Structures are given as C-alpha cells and as structure tokens.
Amino acid sequence: MIVDDLVRTPAAVAEAERWTAHNYHPLPVVISSAEGAWVTDIDGKRYLDCLAGYSALNFGHRHPALIAAAHAQLDRLTLTSRAFVHDQFATFCRELASLCGKDLVLPMNTGAEAVETAVKVARKWGYKVKGVPHDKATIIVAEGNFHGRTTTIVSFSTDPDARADFGPYTPGFKVVPYGDLAALAEAVDETTVAVLLEPIQGEQGVIVPPEGYLPGVRALCSANDVLLVADEIQSGLGRTGQTFACDHEGVVPDMYVLGKALGGGIVPVSAVAADQDVLGVLRPGEHGSTFGGNPLACAVATEVVGLLKTGDFQRRSAELGARLHAELGALVGHGLLAVRGRGLWAGIDIDPALMTGREACERLAARGVLAKDTHGSTIRLAPPLVVEPAELDWAVEQLAAIL
Structure with missing residues (x-):
C-alpha cells in the first residue's frame, strides 16, 4: 500500500456523491479490481466480498x-x-x-x-x-x-x-x-x-x-x-x-x-x-x-x-453453507440475536444495543470484509460460491471481533 495514495478514496467518494443521484448509500469503498472472492480498492486495500453483487457474482469476480x-x-x-x-x-x-x-x-x-x-x-x-x-x-x-x-x-x-x-x-x-x-x-x-x-x-x-x-x-x-x-x-x-x-x-x-x-x-x-x-x-x-x-x-x-x-457449485454452496451457518450460530447470544438462511446465504440479526447494521458493515469493511445491511440491525452475507473454507472462517472471525 502506498501511503501517498491513501487520500484517493475520500476524494473519489466525494466526486461520486457530487455527480450522482443519491438513490444509494454505499459504503465508502472505491473498488478498482477484483478476482474470485476478493476485490481491491484504489488505495490497494483488499476485501473479501461477502455480498457478491446481491448474488449476481455467484461464480466470483472474473471467472x-x-x-x-x-x-x-x-x-x-x-x-x-x-x-x-x-x-x-x-x-x-x-x-x-x-x-x-x-x-x-x-x-x-x-x-x-x-x-x-x-x-x-x-x-x-x-x-x-x-x-x-x-x-x-x-x-x-x-x-x-x-x-x-x-x-x-x-x-x-x-x-x-x-x-x-x-x-x-x-x-x-x-x-x-x-x-x-x-x-x-x-x-x-x-x-x-x-x-x-x-x-x-x-x-x-x-x-x-x-x-x-x-x-x-x-x-x-x-x-x-x-x-x-x-x-x-x-x-x-x-x-x-x-x-x-x-x-x-x-x-x-x-x-x-x-x-x-x-x-x-x-x-x-x-x-x-x-x-x-x-x-x-x-x-x-x-x-x-x-x-x-x-x-x-x-x-x-x-x-x-x-x-x-455439473452440480459442483451447488454442492460447494451446500457444504460451505453448512460450515458458515454453524460458525455464525455459535455467535448467537454473543452479539447476534438470530441467524437465518440456506447455503452460502445468511441473514444475521445483530443486537441493536451494540450497533446498527450499517455500523456493523462499516466496521467489517475496516477489517477487510464487505457485507450489506438491511432493515435496522440485520446484515446479509452472500460470498461468491468460489470462496475458500479458510476465507469463510476468517470472515466470521472478523464478525466476532466487531461484536
């Protein structure tokens, strides 16, 4: 990461806000490249994409x-x-x-x-x-x-x-x-x-x-x-x-x-x-x-x-999804109120006494995980189906850390 470039993200976000109708409230991340389950912003920081374009990127970036x-x-x-x-x-x-x-x-x-x-x-x-x-x-x-x-x-x-x-x-x-x-x-x-x-x-x-x-x-x-x-x-x-x-x-x-x-x-x-x-x-x-x-x-x-x-992606989603839901389930009562979903798709309710869903997503982004909030203190996780088991584990560790 080049220190002199760290000012690029705020300026790029401000430029987008200046010229764009405000029909979205995106996280302050400006992505410039991506591959598989990972994206990189204009300052060189990498993030694990746990939204996958609302499931538009099931097969990862640039398959x-x-x-x-x-x-x-x-x-x-x-x-x-x-x-x-x-x-x-x-x-x-x-x-x-x-x-x-x-x-x-x-x-x-x-x-x-x-x-x-x-x-x-x-x-x-x-x-x-x-x-x-x-x-x-x-x-x-x-x-x-x-x-x-x-x-x-x-x-x-x-x-x-x-x-x-x-x-x-x-x-x-x-x-x-x-x-x-x-x-x-x-x-x-x-x-x-x-x-x-x-x-x-x-x-x-x-x-x-x-x-x-x-x-x-x-x-x-x-x-x-x-x-x-x-x-x-x-x-x-x-x-x-x-x-x-x-x-x-x-x-x-x-x-x-x-x-x-x-x-x-x-x-x-x-x-x-x-x-x-x-x-x-x-x-x-x-x-x-x-x-x-x-x-x-x-x-x-x-x-x-x-x-x-081939059925390979469906099997992968089922197997990794079971892993994801087991790990998320262990956080219920420790900052999470509930976990729902199937396969590599989860809705998690964060205790609103801790933070809103938006705040949770901002804190996750700071730790290199991208997710999206919806309806108060609920956030959605939908990583690409190409995500690796260790990457999933790491994402849940970051969630546990912010909780």
Missing part, C-alpha cells in the same frame, strides 16, 4: 470461463436486436430451458424486467386460458417482498422506502403475510391468476419460510388453477445449495423468474422460464426488449448454465 466466453463473443457480435436471430440465441434458450425443466425461455435484461414479464404473462394467461374477465386479474404477493423498483412492482411493496411518494399505484395485487398458508388460501378467488413469491426473501433479511409452506402454496395453486411464479433472482442458480431454492422442498413452479447470477457478473441477463401453455400466450409485438437475449448476454449466460449443470 475464467465466463470472461473467456465474453471475450470471444466481443470479437464477433454483441447486438442484433430481436428483429433478427443470432447464432447464440437458440443455444442459450435451449440450455436454460433444460436446466429449469421447462419448454420455453423469454430472455430479458434486469431482474425487474423479468418480474414485469412474469406479471404480464400471468395476466394474459388468466384472460386467454383461465377465462378471467377482462381487466379483473389479480396476483397475490407476500409482505416483505422485494421484486424490483418499477412503478408496478413498488405498487405491491410493503417497504415504505421503496413505495412512498411513487403513486398512484398499479392495481391488481393482493398482499398477504409471508409464510401464512391460511391467509394465502383466503385471498384466492376466481380473479386470481398467479401467486408471486420469493422462495427465500432476500432483501427482507434472508427469510426462510416455514417448512411445508412452499409445497402448500404449490398444492393450493394447482387446486385453484393459479400459476405459481417463483422469483429466484437472488435465491436461484446455486446460491442456496440447490440449483433453485424451490428444490429444497421439491416444488416446481409454473414460472421461474431468473436474473443476477445468470449474467455471471459480466452483463445484465434475466429470463422467465415456463412451459408452452404459459409462455405460449404471447404473440409478436406484445412484449419485448431491444437488448434482451443479445449475443453477448447469451454467450455468457450459456456458460453460466454449463457451470451449473
């Missing part, structure tokens, strides 16, 4: 296979729009559909776009297939959800920060308590076209529903001719120790909503995967995206699917 796929595609073709077919498109859609066990894939860019896609598809399916009267379709969602920040999506958010001052709000949604099967059953009626859920609520603090909840939701949807839409944008693609978080309870949704890790931390890639009887309701001109399914995105995402098909 060699993903970087190689991106470089090769950059030298050939990056964008055509969906007005034409390119040579990477069918391969990506076929491979992702196979991974999901579905007939069709609709590629988009961001997670919010994929959720919007699922909402539109569910409504159209409700009118064309189920026979719900025009403009009467409703979708049931859960309290504490986080599905994105578009005006439609924040209309059914229960987070005041995400929702306040962005009305008027889009109608057509019913909100029920997360994990409450009886409340969900009571909300279903003849207008219900879909239930949209996160199998594990990430932004809320990595909230795992009660055992049997997801199978109960699946049974309820099947019995009432309602689509089960699983938002696996954060929880999917290996994060929880299975390909999808739904897999832990043997649940197969009608639609998977995917994003984040699908782009390998290189390009934004999202998608909805479903069978022909669901996604087949769309016709040309009804929904689309200029950049959705572009050649560069497809090349990288196809490689991501290839990494997942």
